[in-house]
Amino acid sequence: MSKKVLMKGNEAIAEASIRAGLAGYFGYPITPQNEFTSYMSYHMPAKGRAFVQAESEVAAINMVYGAAATGCRVMTSSSSPGIALMQEAISYMCGAEVPAVIVNIMRGGPGLGNIGPSQGDYNQATRGGGNGDYKMIVYAPSTVQEAVDLTYNAFDVADKYKIPVFILGDGALGQMAEPVLLPEEKPEMKGDQGWGLSGAKGRDPRAVMSLRLAEGELRKHNWDLVSKFEKITEAETKYELTDTDYDVLIAAFGTSARVAKTAIRQLKEQGIKAALFRPITICPFPYAALAEAAKKAKKVLVAEMNTGQMLFDVKVAVEGAVPVEFMGCPGGESFSPEEITAKIKEMQG
Amino acid sequence: MSIVFQKPESLTEKTTIFCPGCSHGIIHRLVGEALDELELRETAVGVAPVGCAVLLYEYFRTDIVEAPHGRAPALATGIKRVRPDLTVFSYQGDGDLASIGMGEIMHAANRGEMITVIFVNNANYGMTGGQMAPTTLPGQRTTTTPTGRDCAAHGSPFRMAEIMGALEPVVYSARVSAATPAKIMKAKRAIKKAFQNQKDKKGFSFVEVLSTCPTNWGMTPLDAVQFVEKDMEAYYPLGVFKDADGGDK
Amino acid sequence: MIFESVMAGFGGQGILSAGMMLAHIASHKGLNVTWFPSYGAEQRGGTANCTVVISDLEIGSPIVTAPAYGLIMNMPSFNKFQPRFRKGAKAVLDTTLVDPSAVTRTDVEFYGLSAGDIARDLGNVKVANMVMIGGLLAVSGLFTLDEAVIELPNALSKKHHDLIPLNEQALSKGFSEIKKIN
Structure with a gap:
């Protein structure tokens, strides 16, 4: 029990x-x-x-x-x-x-x-x-x-x-x-x-x-x-990186990160390798760890329930090494795992 | 050889940088004497305002915390609630207490916080250069009321000691004056009473001290004393507005 | 295993408590669970709903956009959630307030219980939510009736412990009287 x-x-x-x-x-x-x-x-x-x-x-x-x-x-x-x-x-x-x-x-x-x-x-x-x-x-x-x-x-x-x-x-x-x-x-x-x-x-x-x-x-x-x-x-400084082998890295914190975890599971079922980088301390922001993690990805997606705030820190960390895309959901709402999944498929073209 | 006069132990040796003729130095001393006589220095924590008394920690040999503008009664509440064994007082000017901090003083008083509040009323904002305060007298000239305070436009001065005295949980509210030696002696008794109440765990005590500000009033120190006695005391009557012990009215 | 559900009805029908009941059973069994209510102004007279996700794996999103299970106790909620159920979902409707003829989805299994009437017959209309939970357990096979019954003392606040036998009856009635609609 x-x-x-x-x-x-x-x-x-x-x-x-x-x-x-x-x-x-x-x-x-x-x-x-x-x-x-x-x-x-x-x-x-x-x-x-x-x-x-x-x-x-x-x-x-x-x-x-x-x-x-x-x-x-x-x-x-x-x-x-x-x-x-x-x-x-x-x-x-x-x-x-x-x-x-x-x-x-x-x-x-x-x-x-x-x-x-x-x-x-x-x-x-x-x-x-x-x-x-x-x-x-x-x-x-x-x-x-x-x-x-x-x-x-x-x-x-x-x-x-x-x-x-x-x-x-x-x-x-x-x-x-x-x-x-x-x-x-x-x-x-x-x-x-x-x-x-x-x-x-x-x-x-x-x-x-x-x-x-x-x-x-x-x-x-x-x-x-x-x-x-x-x-x-x-x-x-604290963060979580959910995998070591991925093509897409999703950067998200808090509730957005939970939603992203479900999306990653859905993507895996469809043969798409994605991982989550989740800052646990957003200040101090884990710049170095994210820079390292981003190098292994083809693209980074920032998903936040706002119009793009952590996005700035992610861009500072990634320093243009790979493209950084954004999806936001402001206004007291949350996106669904399906929306993240769809966005990543769109990114993969 | 016996010592007949010395600085209270509750004050430091530092010379204050208040303007000549300002009452703050006197009021600091009265608070220091009260703490000494009631043996409260070693448990005292003072809360400094924003304004001319912001340097409280330079002059008091007690622990001091410096509050954001007007928030001293909230800080005092926090301190006293977690450490009821400490003697907590705020020392605030009129802009700090009766303008930006009106909410905090009203609610701290109305909760009956076990603290002592010393309110220095000199009818203007001293540190910022003599602007209108909530206690500026009708018709009084300041740098923001160049033709004199027009109550139709700026409202009427707050009589804080009366307002505090009207609140149910307040145990003591008095207005005193720092104008003359006799009045200063009376002021001392009121301040001491306000600390005695805290020592006896009676409740919230408030003392308003009418004070001079010769620099910003554009007066000599002597004229400033006369302004306090003739003009301020006419609008702000001296007296005790609440005394739960049923003391002198 | 992942169980993603929505429960919805009027405020006051015990919707949030019904969801909590499932969450308690899941928690007791050592499963992961999230219970997420609609909150704020909605709790005053309007519709109330909550999502409950139960899994033996880490739960990602507590927000369910396409539920696999449903417990629906009024018409506005039925209208809101019927289109949202995923294909193959199973939902229990309180037919006291939800008109079964409004069912249009053929790819979702709907079940009915006149939970309000059953509860009234048992002597307290407030246990309609437990009747519904009984039905949902029967339809989903998520937990056994016994697993639910032993959780009643934890799910109900202490002041309602005198109602444990009544709630037990309600669970069991719902469990046995559930009928398929479509």
Whole structure:
């Protein structure tokens, strides 16, 4: 008998976060992530931990910033328009170097858009939606199990590098139920980690801030952030390549990648050799691995539920070595495996 | 030899860079004295605003986090909720608290967050060069109200201490003035009370301090003090607007 | 093995729970499964549907464009999904609300159960969805009736555990009374 439990993506990610030792959750309702906030509203207080339904996403992320500045393990979750509102504080957090986990269950945009699953926030997540020079670690899970595993680990990664970490899912991942194996429960992480604000008793006062006024100080700080991200790129970049022998390489992330996997199976039945290259960290993007994988293909197809955002990173990686084609499905909808299959057949001419 | 006067332990040795005649230095000192006297320095975490008080971490010998503009009450909420053992205060100006941060202060107060809020009202945006603030007086000239604040066009000034006092969960809301030594002594008592409430786990406490801004008002420090006493105190009455302990009204 | 299905009807008919029931059985047996609901505004009075994919292999797309199995509980859903079934698909219709004369596809096997009436006779119209699941099990051979019955305590929330015997009856009625339409 399997020890797996059947859970919706939103609830499974929330539970994984609690098991990672979460001390505080701050959020605001928005579809399609509502089960996340509801789950937290019950389970966090039941464990005597902090839960606040904030008055806005702006307030929620600033509560996260304040709580994260103490060194405690904290998070928020939202969906695209709400994440847009959070960008100011995320920029501050990156500048001030505080760890936190932020979950974006993406929906269709721009604007209010719709509530369907979308991948339209790729650029926002990987380029930094706030002001200034900064990058975050962005995981793009493809299944509920992977979302659970990546989120559980994301808190450690966030603490290790003192950086906000994004979990970029979409409405399909949040709403879908799959059987998952939940990780072991860790105790609540409430310490100051040696740098957090905990009261200046028997030590010098600590300041958590992004303001750097002295001449040359901000310049140096920005380059330090770049060096930190180089270390992150080296140690934390993750991807999946499904095969070693292929003519067509499909590059896709998250839900699109799942759909591509079904298409690849259909193509195999028809004698067409295709493989999937799936960035698991879309930031840092696995440029080198993709460049290597693309060399073995005759063509690369980028499939995304947007109008072509990761496409840019794929082109940068492939550097013109083979033709790169694109199929997109924006507007809160997903393409079918059959559509990908048809596109690849068309590419093969 | 006995020491009769010294800097509070809660403040650093740094000399402030506030303009001559500005009340911020006095208010910093009052907060420092209150933390000292209540023995709260070692548990204190201050939340700095965006504005003239942004350098809070230079002047306070306590842990400090610097908030995005107006969001200090949200940060304070986050800190206090995960670490209820800490003494959490925000120190905010009028643009920060009553304009861009109006949402955050209203909701933090209305949740009854166990924090202390020090609100410095000098009736204009100081750091950006003297623009109209939500507390700029009717008719008052600023760089964005060159002919004086026209309430028909810009709305009326917010009386924050009264607004806070009207919220059910708030345990203490007072308005004090930093204009004269006697008033400064009163201000000290209000600030101390606001921290005492947090120490006693009573709830959300708010102190509005009417403050000078001679540079941007285009006044001498003495004229600025007179402006606070004659003009500001006329629009913004001093007093306690809420005291759950039933203290002096 | 791969089982790709759609379940559809009105909100309130227990469509999503019916899908969850299958997902629970599959999960319990150690199979891979995805349950993906329509969500948001649609849950308020309109049509509700979910797709359930079950496989012993890794499941790619949770989105099913051409289902191989169906469980259809109202006319708007029937009109929507009849053209989408793949050739050779099998679908169970609740003939209390779906008019069997509307069947036009000859390359899809349709089966009927007056699930609403059966449930009402059992004493609770809300178990119509379990009647339908019973029918779908009979038609698909996906799981045995026993495998479904032992999963009822996991599939139903604790506050409904007093209804386990009724749900068991509903499953079994659906399983035995299913009839081919075309």
